[in-house]
Amino acid sequence: MTIIGSNRFGLSEAESSANFEVFLPEFDGDQILDQDEEWCEVLVDGQRTRIRFHDYHRIYDIPGMYERLFYEMLECVSPRTVCDLLATALAEHAMKAEDLRVLDVGAGNGMVGEEIRTLGVDTVHGVDILEEAAAATRRDRPDVYDDYLVADLTDLTLEQRDVLVRAKFNTMTTVAALGFGDIPPEAFVGAFNLIETPGLLAFTIKDDFLRDDDPSGFSLLIRRMFAEKTIVAQAEKHYRHRLSVHGKPLEYIAFVVRKTGDVPTAWIR
Numbered sequence: 251m252t253i254i255g256s257n258r259f260g261l262s263e264a265e266s267s268a269n270f271e272v273f274l275p276e277f278d279g280d281q282i283l284d285q286d287e288e289w290c291e292v293l294v295d296g297q298r299t300r301i302r303f304h305d306y307h308r309i310y311d312i313p314g315m316y317e318r319l320f321y322e323m324l325e326c327v328s329p330r331t332v333c334d335l336l337a338t339a340l341a342e343h344a345m346k347a348e349d350l351r352v353l354d355v356g357a358g359n360g361m362v363g364e365e366i367r368t369l370g371v372d373t374v375h376g377v378d379i380l381e382e383a384a385a386a387t388r389r390d391r392p393d394v395y396d397d398y399l400v401a402d403l404t405d406l407t408l409e410q411r412d413v414l415v416r417a418k419f420n421t422m423t424t425v426a427a428l429g430f431g432d433i434p435p436e437a438f439v440g441a442f443n444l445i446e447t448p449g450l451l452a453f454t455i456k457d458d459f460l461r462d463d464d465p466s467g468f469s470l471l472i473r474r475m476f477a478e479k480t481i482v483a484q485a486e487k488h489y490r491h492r493l494s495v496h497g498k499p500l501e502y503i504a505f506v507v508r509k510t511g512d513v514p515t516a517w518i519r
């Protein structure tokens with residue numbers, strides 16, 4: 251499959267007409283890749299190479315590839331969906347977007363931050379484990395975040411933690427970043443506990459991660475957070491996050507919840 255460039259995602263003309271093509275694999279028979287095994291091929295400067303979707307650093311390094319692959323070819327709608335839900339929750343609970351101080355966790359190349367800005371939020375910071383994500387944001391969306399920290403949320407240094415605490419965030423967003431070897435439950439909780447109480451959390455998660463038999467740890471954790479009322483539901487939506495490489499829908503749930511307390515670290519041991 252070949253799709254030509256467009257300028258739909260705030261990239262400059264030069265970036266959006268970048269000289270690359272993305273090809274999705276075609277499979278014989280009933281071979282099905284799990285979501286964390288998906289891959290594509292990219293043709294750059296006459297060189298065709300295979301890239302696993304979860305090798306985000308390689309995708310961010312090619313200007314426009316993340317947008318082309320996930321948003322155009324695979325029709326990802328997660329940033330828009332979670333920000334629409336956040337806007338609905340703000341309106342229903344008489345909260346003002348300009349009062350939010352947002353930490354966007356697993357910020358990637360800034361597509362969620364860009365959506366959050368459209369709500370009228372003044373303060374948005376990003377955090378991501380990859381230097382390539384920060385570099386892509388500087389390259390493609392330099393004005394989206396007030397600050398962007400490159401850090402592993404499972405292993406913050408004292409200095410990094412101090413930077414995040416001093417920012418006094420009252421809202422956390424995390425979109426398409428939980429599970430699958432990305433952000434594990436302990437990093438999710440670590441970031442959540444950096445948010446002030448009362449606060450807001452807007453996040454998306456694959457529906458499988460909330461099932462009884464989920465091995466990721468998210469199902470137990472999120473159920474307990476609801477049961478013990480450290481979070482209280484404000485808005486929720488089941489939706490199609492994107493298509494798989496096989497053209498099948500990948501179902502996610504978006505939540506906006508009110509934070510009413512920290513999560514004890516014992517809950518994730």
Ligand SMILES: C[S@@+](CC[C@H](N)C(=O)[O-])C[C@H]1O[C@@H](n2cnc3c(N)ncnc32)[C@H](O)[C@@H]1O
Pocket residue numbers: 306328329355356357358359360361362377378379380383401402403404424425426427431432433434437
């Ligand atoms: C699928 S991308 C989503 C990016 C963005 N939220 C979006 O919706 O376009 C997941 C992001 O989570 C980041 N990530 C994975 N593990 C992380 C960790 N332990 N700490 C911080 N970021 C992490 C990855 O580097 C990647 O940029």
